[in-house]
Amino acid sequence: MGEALADPDPWHGFTGYVEAVCAMQAADRGFADVLTMTFPTARALEARRAESYNAFLELIARAKDSGHLVPEDLVILQMANAGVIAAAGDAAPDTWRRLVGHVLRSYAASGAPLPALPEAPAPTALYRAMVRLSRTGPGTVQGGGLRS
Numbered sequence: 001m002g003e004a005l006a007d008p009d010p011w012h013g014f015t016g017y018v019e020a021v022c023a024m025q026a027a028d029r030g031f032a033d034v035l036t037m038t039f040p041t042a043r044a045l046e047a048r049r050a051e052s053y054n055a056f057l058e059l060i061a062r063a064k065d066s067g068h069l070v071p072e073d074l075v076i077l078q079m080a081n082a083g084v085i086a087a088a089g090d091a092a093p094d095t096w097r098r099l100v101g102h103v104l105r106s107y108a109a110s111g112a113p114l115p116a117l118p119e120a121p122a123p124t125a126l127y128r129a130m131v132r133l134s135r136t137g138p139g140t141v142q143g144g145g146l147r148s
Contacts, residue, residue, distance in 0.1 A: 001055045011068035014059055015104050015115045018074075022081045022100045026093070029085065068112035077103050091128035092121040 004020075007013030025031050039045050063069035080103070081096050088095040097118040104115045121129075 001052060001059070004059055005055060005062070010059075010062035010066040011108075011112055014063035014069060017056075017059055018077070018104060019097075019100055019115075022077075022096055025078070025081055026085050026096050068109050069107055073103075073107070087133045088121075088126075088129040089132055091132050092125035094118070095121045095126070095129065 001017065004013040004017035007016065060069065060074070077100070081099060084096050084099050098120055101115060101117040105117065108114055120126075
């Protein structure tokens with residue numbers, strides 16, 4: 001977070017931070033759980049979470065003030081990224097990068113520089129991911145993901 005806030009270009013700092021957080025989500029499937037769970041007796045963890053959240057709000061404000069961000073959908077990005085990671089699994093593990101690229105481009109205000117769009121996953125990888133998902137059924141993902 002400190003690196004993102006120190007970036008002289010608020011939009012670049014914001015997009016870099018979002019990409020880093022989504023990468024952490026892909027690398028550690030429990031990361032999203034830790035972000036959304038509370039640990040009332042773990043005061044140090046709760047204080048760190050509050051500090052990170054406030055820094056994130058500052059990062060959003062800087063990007064928004066620069067005229068390059070419309071930030072209302074950030075939580076939806078986190079939920080969508082978790083779903084893509086869970087659904088694609090090992091069949092297409094970098095699919096989340098494409099999602100994040102599209103979403104960051106959609107967040108950009110008119111005239112903002114658009115982040116590069118990562119390459120789409122190979123059609124065979126996406127097919128394997130769809131087959132994997134169809135075997136688990138709608139609303140359920142193997143390996144501890146979404147459950148209906």
